Amino acid sequence: MSAMSAGNENQDVFPNTMGTWIHQRLGEGSTGREVVNEHVMSVYAHPLRVYFLGSSFRSLGEPEDMVAGFFASRLERDGYFDQWRDSGIRLRRWLMNGFLFFLKEEIRRQHRDGSAAADDDLEIPMNESPDADFDRAWAQSMVREAWIEAARRCEADGLGDHWQLFIRHHVDGLAYKDLVGEFDVTPSQAAVMVRTATVRFKQAVRDRVQIDGVPEDEVDNELRRLMEMTS
Amino acid sequence: MNRHERTVPEPETFDPRMVSGLLRVACTPPRRPVDHLIDRLQQPDGPTWFASALSSGVVARAGQPAALLIDGEADPAMLDLLKDRAKAAFGKAADGDARLRGLLHYLFVIAAGLDHHATLLSSQPRGEISAVLLELALVLPTPWNDFVAEAAMTRSRSD
Numbered sequence: 001m002s003a004m005s006a007g008n009e010n011q012d013v014f015p016n017t018m019g020t021w022i023h024q025r026l027g028e029g030s031t032g033r034e035v036v037n038e039h040v041m042s043v044y045a046h047p048l049r050v051y052f053l054g055s056s057f058r059s060l061g062e063p064e065d066m067v068a069g070f071f072a073s074r075l076e077r078d079g080y081f082d083q084w085r086d087s088g089i090r091l092r093r094w095l096m097n098g099f100l101f102f103l104k105e106e107i108r109r110q111h112r113d114g115s116a117a118a119d120d121d122l123e124i125p126m127n128e129s130p131d132a133d134f135d136r137a138w139a140q141s142m143v144r145e146a147w148i149e150a151a152r153r154c155e156a157d158g159l160g161d162h163w164q165l166f167i168r169h170h171v172d173g174l175a176y177k178d179l180v181g182e183f184d185v186t187p188s189q190a191a192v193m194v195r196t197a198t199v200r201f202k203q204a205v206r207d208r209v210q211i212d213g214v215p216e217d218e219v220d221n222e223l224r225r226l227m228e229m230t231s
Numbered sequence: 232m233n234r235h236e237r238t239v240p241e242p243e244t245f246d247p248r249m250v251s252g253l254l255r256v257a258c259t260p261p262r263r264p265v266d267h268l269i270d271r272l273q274q275p276d277g278p279t280w281f282a283s284a285l286s287s288g289v290v291a292r293a294g295q296p297a298a299l300l301i302d303g304e305a306d307p308a309m310l311d312l313l314k315d316r317a318k319a320a321f322g323k324a325a326d327g328d329a330r331l332r333g334l335l336h337y338l339f340v341i342a343a344g345l346d347h348h349a350t351l352l353s354s355q356p357r358g359e360i361s362a363v364l365l366e367l368a369l370v371l372p373t374p375w376n377d378f379v380a381e382a383a384m385t386r387s388r389s390d
Contacts (some may be wrong), residue, residue: 061376139254143245143254147253171253187375187383188363188369188380190367191368191369191380201253201256201383202257205253206257215368225256227251227254230254231247
């Protein structure tokens with residue numbers, strides 16, 4: 001958890017188990033809770049919106065409002081993440097289940113208000129594989145957040161060009177020799193610079209997968225599973 | 232903002248191919264024989280081990296390694312023979328150390344084939360060979376690092 005736990009000296013209460021990073025942050029009080037909430041919202045809001053839009057719940061309101069309402073109702077609850085850790089499931093699944101309950105509560109609330117949609121089959125998801133869609137959207141969001149983290153770390157370490165080389169090589173698909181003119185480096189230097197940025201990106205991704213509750217020795221399997229789902 | 236900087240794309244713009252590719256970057260691939268060689272070269276006594284391995288393997292038995300490989304004195308036929316010998320040394324090695332030595336000589340011979348004759352002596356895919364040579368080059372001393380890196384970048388006749 002190097003990237004996301006920088007500066008934290010707290011003892012690891014639950015080493016190599018899910019929830020370590022989150023529970024360390026929560027142990028830091030309100031500041032730590034803000035960090036956790038920010039992480040959860042930045043990585044999980046997008047997949048929850050995708051899930052909402054793919055379900056028949058979508059007539060309940062705007063996806064942004066529903067997801068924001070869900071976070072507001074759950075993330076400040078004491079013990080919410082303890083319950084997740086005790087459940088033994090991935091955080092993304094825990095949040096999706098919680099979101100489902102929240103939406104059902106919202107239906108009841110709208111019924112009471114007389115503003116509910118008339119659909120009888122409101123709770124039947126419309127997509128054939130909402131879980132797969134959710135996982136794909138989670139991977140998309142998680143990779144983007146890792147991208148932001150790695151870019152920020154490279155910039156902070158004075159490695160801005162390293163990060164741009166990473167993008168040109170891994171995203172744009174340029175060979176090292178094709179980067180020579182653009183960055184005024186030799187192919188060997190380009191390889192070293194890309195490798196340096198790759199270390200940061202790789203760690204950022206793996207941190208987020210572990211925070212989701214994947215044990216360290218299963219991270220590669222999880223990444224391969226996500227690759228199969230997204231490709 | 233520097234000359235190359237891009238704004239951070241929205242999640243929706245991370246298309247499946249890009250996400251899959253970036254997940255692949257984050258994966259730790261199964262360890263290859265060259266990973267063990269790189270680990271060995273990065274140990275504190277790596278330079279000593281390298282000097283010893285270079286002077287005691289199949290290439291050294293045929294002549295001066297630097298002259299044969301870096302200066303290009305070995306012709307394609309000789310390189311092919313040395314490649315087979317290094318491959319055998321790698322496969323039949325009695326211990327891990329001898330195995331790594333065989334691999335080092337094998338990769339150096341492959342690099343010489345590319346550098347001086349634009350010939351890929353290995354049956355491994357060119358992309359894999361280039362990747363292996365590039366990674367190896369990063370932990371080698373001068374002038375072997377440039378020799379191997381140049382081979383990684385050199386097109387072979389079959390490319």
